[in-house]
Amino acid sequence: MWCSSCALAIEARLQRLPEVAAASVHYPSASLWVRGRASAKTSGITLEALAPVVRRLGYSLGLPETTLDAHARLEKESRYLALRLSVAAVFGMWTMLASLLIYAEAVSSAEIEYVLAWVSGAFSLPVVLFSGVPFYRAGWRTLRARKPGMDVLVSLGVWGAVVVSLGLLARGSAEVYFDTAVMLIGLLLVGRLVDTLCRHRGLRALDALALPETTVACREQGRWEERARTEVPRNARIRVDKGATLPLDGYVEDSPAWVDLAPLTGESVPRRLPPGTALHAGCRNLGADLVMRVSAVAGECRLDRMREQMRFHQARKGELQRLADRFAAWLSPVALVLAATTLCVAALVGVPWEDTMVRALSVLVVACPCAVGLAVPLASLAGSSAALGQGVVLRDPASFETLAEVRSVAFDKTGTLTPGLPEVISFNAARTVSAEELNTLLAAATQRSEHPLAQALGRWAEQGSQDVNMASETTEEIPGQGRYVRLKDGRELYLGSCAWLKANGITVPDSQAIAHPDNSEVMLGCDGQWLASFYLGEQPLPDAHATLAGLRREGYLLALISGDRAGPAMALGKAVGFKPGECYPGRSPEAKARLLQGLPSPTLYVGDGINDALGLAGAGVGVASLNAGDAAREGAAVQLMSPGIAGVAQALRIARRTRRVMRQNLVFSGLYNGLALGLVILMPIPPLMAVLAMVASSLSVTLNAARLAWREEDS
Template identity: 60%
Template sequence: MTPTSDSPTTRRAEALYSVQGLWCTSCALAVEAQLKRLPGIGAASVHYPSATLLVEGEPEALDEPRLAAAVRRLGYRLGPPEAVADAEARLDAESRYLTLRLLMAVAFGMWTMLASLLIYVGAMPSPRLELVMAWVSGAFALPVVSYVAFPFYRAGWRTARARRPGMDALVSLGALTAVGVSLWLLSRGSAEVYFDTAVMLVTLLLVGRLVETLCRHRGLRALQALHQPPAEVQRWGRNGWQPCPLAAVAVGDRLRIERGETLPLDGILQDDEALLDLAPLTGESAPRRCLPGDAVAAGCRNLGAALVLEVSAAMGECRLDRLREQMWWQQARKGELQRLADRFAGWLSPLAVVLALLTLVATWLAGVPTEESWVRALSVLVVACPCAVGLAIPLAGLAGSGQALERGVVMRDPGAFETLARIRSAAFDKTGTLTAGEPQVQAMHTVAGLPDAELLALASVAARGSEHPLARAVRRYVQDVQDIKDARGAQDAGAGGELEVVQAEEVGGRGRRVSLGDGRELLLGSRAWLAAQGVATEQAADSGESEVLLACDGTVLARFTLGETALPGTAETLAELRRHGLALALISGDRAPAVRRLADAVGMKAEECYAGRSPEAKAKLLAAMPQPSLYVGDGLNDVVGLATASVGVAPLGANSTVQEGASVALLKPGVGGVEVAWSLARRTRRVMRQNLVLSGVYNLLALGLAVAMPIPPLVAVLAMVASSLSVVANSARLAWGEDEACGAREDGQLTERLAAAP
């Protein structure tokens, strides 16, 4: 349960559950209506494709047994949010259930259709044989309209009890009316029966349900792509490394991860360096070298020697677990278009029943034969089934969210999904957003005449064990240079053996003093600190760059200049957003020289850069930008800006508070996900509107035609099913539309990862 307000007079909370036994979108609307009538419940939203329920109201009103009892009265079951494996098992069971009934419908229904066809084409030599064939048609239709169609009757009754009759109520009325009219005609000796209409209605709707279930399967694959941890891990105990169930691992435990294994939990790297493949989590093409003390996340694969990590998050509390939970919350909420579709479907079913009764009475009073009057009323019921309306928005939203997650973007708010499609401006923080957030060595300037290999060895020893970002950057630089030389097979002369460290002392925030076994003393730190230690240094120009100096026995050996480098793909992403007409801005609290240098690197104009801005100033700038606006930021100083912008985006590695407040979270480094999210949001919203217009126009036109003129019930069935399948196909186009375009890019990334792996 999540609180949404702290005010004593307006205390509100939210709770997330799953609902078992849903058969269609009408079932979802019935559950919503049932819960909204409970005292203390302000809102209830059911996302049918994922069977997820979001309830909002007073905290004491959200008690699970109370809600479960209300849902149980309709014949459904309430439980905690499903794990991915449970959802997959549920959809597998639904698929088998639908397939079995569909096979029965086809096996018996084809004989019903054949018997009806013989009657329609006049193949029977006498009226008596036509009547016999009509009875045969009804006999074969009996299993279909009883056993196969039972789930429609059950769902129709449940939704009627909740006073929210929907598609299943109309389907049930249509099928039973077709059977009733046929039996009445048989009792009068007429062979013009409509058993084939009932059979076709049930069969084609089952086909539509099966196709829809398969689409929901695809939507779950995005969640399945997130890491599934092993059941057992190696944990350090009194007797060394011992196998242990993952569920028994607690925060602070130490785990051993062998080469090729995937990290099961979030943790802190211990003892030695590690080479990790972050592609399963972030999509990075090249492995990343991590140092002791670095935070590592579950889902990364160990490419180097066995590593040890100290667990920082237990099972169910890792970053990937939080992402799954965010997906559940996102799916349960409804956007503007979904609420519009629900309202339309809510009044469409009662309207269809009223129009069917009016058609029956009006045609009978106009002198139309009773048989034809019933057939006209039956056609009205069939064409009005709001299947397409109910599926128009959820399937498109599920397809869009799944596609986004597969490409490294978590859409946490469907309302923001719709707003994101209309943004006119985008602003970005600098450090941690357009850059990695950690300084990197830009160059090493040699002052003494020592070989580079020896200087690098001394710098590595001086920086070893330091937690200061600049010292860690120096150590990474040394290791990267060594990796390149190793890959080329280069042999460095003068590197010497392993240097022995006798004593190491770090002066917080200023530098580090290291005494070697051969009597030499190394100093690694700022120019001012080295000067204070009696080392002669030159006056440096203010270039806006950070620097670290290395000295040995009072003599400066090398100077390392450090700065921030734009993340790969940043310039291309910003250029693409500008090409589509978005106004861009770089808003940072950093110094102007650093901001200008980064802006030049990513292709931003001087008038688009704002340096030295406080959090409040960032918010004012965002409010003045063309609306709706988007802001990407990773730190606590960006929280106000994220709240001010129409859509807030949290990049990979953002502060936990930022991640909770952002509407969109990126799983891959860089801001390329912003362009992906914007593009997918536009496509998804376009498909949602297309689905809604198609389904709405169909239902209104079909109702008007069925009331105004005779339409054979079988034609009405085919038209209704075609409308539903068109919505499913349009949503599937969203899910599969970019597969081919992304295929080459993904193949290239895979090739790069394989080439970079040792």
């Protein structure tokens, strides 16, 4: 498809079919959604039935394309547009220069002006005959669908300017309008190229949720065979190596598994899962080689379903953009009727044919809804620049429309309101061990461990130990229980849970009950003696409390939605200022999305991981924190480029100002088109003046949008 007019034309044609109750074409993703009538035969809405209808309009209809195919298609479109824009720029420059010399009366001889007029026409030919072809094709297709759009106006305006100019040249006049045709094509090609590049960028959100197409060790006939992920059947037994990502959904088959569920649940601590527990693709195996039974084949896994749901969530337009689309949709046919009426009336009252054609051409040029098309995107771009200065990146500038109307603001916990890494909150140590010795032994017990809690203890120990490289000769890690390390000097270290230390003959004082029930407890023992108990948790970001208090004063409804356990989630919520009723712990990715749908809309959700991708896509506006993973970063419309969450409040304030400017631009551009059409019908206006008026309206919209960058007013 060439533009949104193509999408509207396909919609209109399909909705005329008796079997189709509703049809919606999402232009950015080139996808079609169809709902059939209850009384119609299902065969009427199949691919085989609908494809010929779409093909008659000049388009092709097929099954949903893969992300790789979509990238290839958009890359091809980008090259296609860039080539035509280059031709328009190179040759159009000379057309405009020749026309400018004529309009400015920079030459004294009428003969030279006449030659310049021919030069202007000659240089416009490559632009008209090559660069403008996509407009003519799209205009013809939308006419066939009886849904004429801006491409029809552009095509008629371009060829009207060429025909009138050739007629004037034939009569010996140098007042030609080739520059009008060149200007229309060049300006609109720039807009289409930018639009294509933005759609290309938007596909990366789906890339982040795609699992790599690696081989999988599959058990067949008593031995392990490597098979492609897409070829592994349901109920097959597969092996996942230590540290590898689970390629498919399934459940633990033989022995317990030690799995990092953070990619899908956001849990800050890995879990030990007994046999029979469900597993999902995208999680990471932290323990020994894992044997699992496949419950969902490639394309049907939970991550695949999340990816498909993101397709639906992305297929949305902002309110103001929909309003601009509707305005441009009725403006085009009205302009065609007015141009034809002007032509007929002028001919009937005896106006010379060249003046008649010029007046009709002026109607078409004035009616081109360029200012309408620029009203919203330009304000979004200016607002995006202002936000960038505050460390907020708008990946989807159209999100300003929704961002300004946000009523609810929800946050993930781990990695969003916290740094994402556990820290030592407090510890208790035996009186018989010095601080230096404790740090040294703890550093030795945690060396080369992949467990997040052990790594946090290692970082803490390194800060107070001068000898963190104590040699060890034996290391054994028991998933879900603890870690055994035998040093070269013969000492034996045990690092893990209280129950595990007791099981290994270490006496733990009765006074060492968990001092912080909302945090994780890890104990260290050496040669049968308890040395220390450590309590680890997550600390809130420094600006979290102040930012949340500011948002509450501005009237936003706040919520904390986390996949972590109730204890840590509620403790952190209390620390940063959430009320108990605003905290929702233990939520899966799907549950997060459903909960966001239940909050007063529009909603804003701030997250950082794959487990937040569905919520980020389902919320009115998704915001990725500074350290967010690829899935969250690519799926969010907004990304914070500075630590903390203060950028969320900044983005909301800038969005409110931006939306005001959007509305002003839209109102002004609508008034311009209405008044200009009335004026050009009542009195003769040369096409040059019509083009200049069109440029002036676009310039006024641009200057109004620029105020967002010039002024730092508060909302």
